[in-house]
Amino acid sequence: MHDRSLSRRTLLASATAVAGAAAVGASSAPALAATERPSDRDARLRALIGKMSLEAKVGQLFTAYFYGHSADNPDQNHVDSNLRELGVRTAAEVVTKYQLGGVIYFSGWAGNIRDPHQIADLTNGIQRASLALPARIPSLISIDQEHGANTRIGSPATQMPGAMAFGAGRSTSDARTAGQIAGTELAALGILQNFAPVADVNVNPANPVINVRSFGSDPNAVGKLVAAQVQGYQRAGVVACAKHFPGHGDTGEDSHTQLPVITHTREEWNRIDAPPFRAAIAAGVDSIMTAHLQVPALDPSNDPATLSPTILTGVLRGEMGFEGVIVTDALNMRGVRTKYGDDRVPVLAIKAGVDQLLFPPNIGVAWNAVVDAVRSGELTEERIEQSVLRILRLKDKVGLLNGSPYVSHREVDRVVGARKHLSTADRIAERTTTLLVNKDEFLPLRRRQRKLLVVGANPVFPADDTRFALPALTSALDDLGFSTTEIVTGRAPDAATIDSAVAAAKGRDAVVVATDNVGATSTQRTLVARLVATGVPVIHVAVRNPYDIAQLSGVRASLATYCWTDVDLRAAARVIAGRVDPRGKLPVPVQRADDPARVLFPAGHGLTFDD
Template identity: 45%
Template sequence: MTAAASAADPLAGMTLPEKVGQLFVGYVYGDSATTASASNTAKYGVATGAEVVARYHLGGVIYFTWSGNLANPAQIAGLSNGLQAAARADTGIPLQISTDQEGGIVNRIGAPLAVSPGNMAIGATQDPRGALRAAKVSGTELLQLGINVVDAPVVDVNTNPRNAADGPRAFGDRTAPVSLFGAAAVAGYRLAGIGAQAKHFPGLGDTTVNTDNGVAVTNETRDQILTTHIPPFQAAIAAGVPSIMAAHIVASALDPTGAPASLSRPIVTDLLRHRLHYDGVVITDALDAAALAAIPGDQIVLRAIDAGVDQLLMPADPPAAIQAVLDAVASGRLSEARIDQSVRRILRMKQDLGLFKWHPAPAAPAVGTPADAATMSTIAAKSITKLRGTGLPVTPGAHVLVTGWGVSTTQNLADALNARGVVAGRLWTGSPSPALIAQAVAAAQAADATVVTTNNAWSDPTQVALVQALLATGKPVVVVAVGGPYDIAYFPTAPAYLAAYDYQPVSVIAVADVLTGRAPTPGRLPVTIRNPEGTTVLYPYGSGS
């Protein structure tokens, strides 16, 4: 069987199992389409990725490092070509291949790609053109690997400083700038020829919980949601975004039943489809998320389809989920016409992205070019935000301790400082024990100055304890936030504080340039920072020097 792209009705030659398969975006294990994996056998009952795609007629596959998909560019390109060949031999319909390449703290593929700073770093540049340029570079590189859809951009408005879902993944905490930057990113991906995916509708910016880990709730009113969180999605739609991800957040003001947005007809159909007039592809967030753990798997997929969703991302038991949809059509619980509605949207998106005219990914992908690397470095350099600067820059030849959060972050920063004439030693602490804090204090006392990195220390008392102990030494200390910039509220006596917003190498190098006086700090806060109780503004939106 084949559904020809040139047919008047591409659905006419499709069987029901082939149509249902198009609704599912799953994952496969292995570094090539023909690599046998016990994990594939356990999950799908067949050994290779190619066999998974063919048996279940999958519409899409999403890549992860943990599933063995992302070793290096040539390998990724080969995997993509193999999976595409399997899909085309099966149904003739191209495979959607995606990954979460947001830049910043959510980034699946590193060097040699030219990896982007995160959204909040880009927001700190105050220049939406950077969002367009970064997206164009990133999208172009992904296409070289055979990846045709990027699970980005995040267009949530991060109104809650304690947000564990977004934070520095968001462009900022104000609706208008987030709308501008989000639309610019969509335009950049479009220029690259890759499909973008605006997420997470109707917005995760007000929650504190990541839906991967638990139930996320927003208690904002309907008016608050519509005026604060919905406009960036409207801007993305106006920019031509081909798909939108529905979150698992519970927004009772939009759906009094308390259904997660991804399973809510009032949110997906009434709001997104009817009120916002969106007829592109709607995909769920990962269906194996903890936020949905209390709902039976078969009910999850059926309720998502009832809500108006088109694509079902990563169900916990893919074969059972697919069978649940087939059984629902057989019993009359779902109509085949409803399945056709979503399949038409999916095929239209694939057609619009040019996927039916397949050009295999090159054996030697062109990624990480000097021009692309320079684009990302320029953006990073414009993002670094100085909120306090006593003791900066660090004296050439000084002995500096680099400590704090992140194994590779502290190593990369120490290496960059050494390359710039500073004698830098390194002690990674992560979330430190009292003994490790004592070790860091001893090393700081022996150094001329200490640079300590933090990542969302507001949620980690051990990071706060480390910084406070280092400050108590009386030696010069520079705090560098490589997550959200909100940590400064917990270090009121820190003499120097830089916000880098993420820990990608380009951002770490930009920090080293600032620390050694080689670069200014043009970044400005794209959020407002309040005291820990939230009652007093410490640094207003736009702060920086």
């Protein structure tokens, strides 16, 4: 097996990338060779394209999913799933059959992710299948590792706060460092495209799909953090992807299940939605992901943006000058399948200006539809080659066409979850934790306040099986010297569970209650109210939405962590104990629950122990 860190190191040409990598534990992925002019590179890549069959060119446009933890020997249930949905037994077979340009890893339902060494072996198996094809072009392996609420690879890899937490921290340096650390670890696993950062501006508190995945509600602040994370990822040799163009931040509908409509005027779009994407482009972002939603002010045809030539070719490429890869959001989502069938969607997307087709629900239908569209004359082979060239530029930039695509276990051990990375993540999380309420300076807890009851939600992101939850908060408090009892009450506690928590509060110095997405009818409200009524001081921790506090009253203190991952909850515990001073500031306003037109806490609100 080849060690990619050694086979590519001679290609490193960017002094900035080298210096930046050294600051966070080092990246082994190279930038483009500085001595080659873009015109010479393109001539080289066009020569490669000229040797490819139509089928191979079409395959380069697709990034497909698969089931199983191994490229060649998945579990039988994953074999059955692959046969049912992909028509092949293994990941290697789907790469071979459709001459794929890339694959995407998921944990949970897909079973692609178990631990770092398994991921490295999976990557090497995928690359062996790719190099066995006639074109001998390695796969661009991707993932949706935004961190925070959208985390695919858990511990022992370094966990970072999510986007809204960085919005609270307001540090472009921290955002850049986090992107570089995350990118360095992904590169060590052979994952060289990350569908992050989110560039949507979350101006709708009821947004069910973006929410804390956004850096906040201020377009310019979001733009600065997006640009910083783009720089961090790409300095680590990983393709970054700003998403979801033209902006998914002001919708109350989820494009996974519906076709949302953005009602912004063109002026509002320019002022609210566009700035982060302009910032990403100015920062040199390699790819931009489309959104499956309608924006009548940009395209009155009401086609989803993913299928709109007006939006993708006209606005994104023409007006905004983006020259990189345009990638679709997942093509299995209802938002893009509402108006057209699965055989038409990929063809229309290419006609609209898309280069990379992500996660088609039926790879056979999609791949054959594009091949047939070229043979019938609906698409030209020249148009396909334009997208292949853009994709090969990315592969060339991250070193896939200049040496071995394989990764080594030695590099995984050196990089993934490195002690310096973990320490940096903890310090960043501390700077994002936001103290919203602190009545009578109840926090930090005094020495005599050691007996705690920890109750609340145990959230799990539905598309993933990475578990970060209440036990992490309890464990962190235990490590700080508290005596804790834990009761997991869930997101919808029933009367018996609430009674049990209330009974357990007796004799405690304080109750720490974690909430997750508290709505007007949520029984989490009842839980908190009953606990407050006991007279035992209640410390509230919102482990996802900072908006939860608007639904609660009577708590002595309230913290927002913006996510439930270990790194966020450890930081919250250190704030509760007074080991660190909370420095986060709300990146979004919190409206009053009884009168949403009025603001309870404005953006920028955040207490410290010095206040």
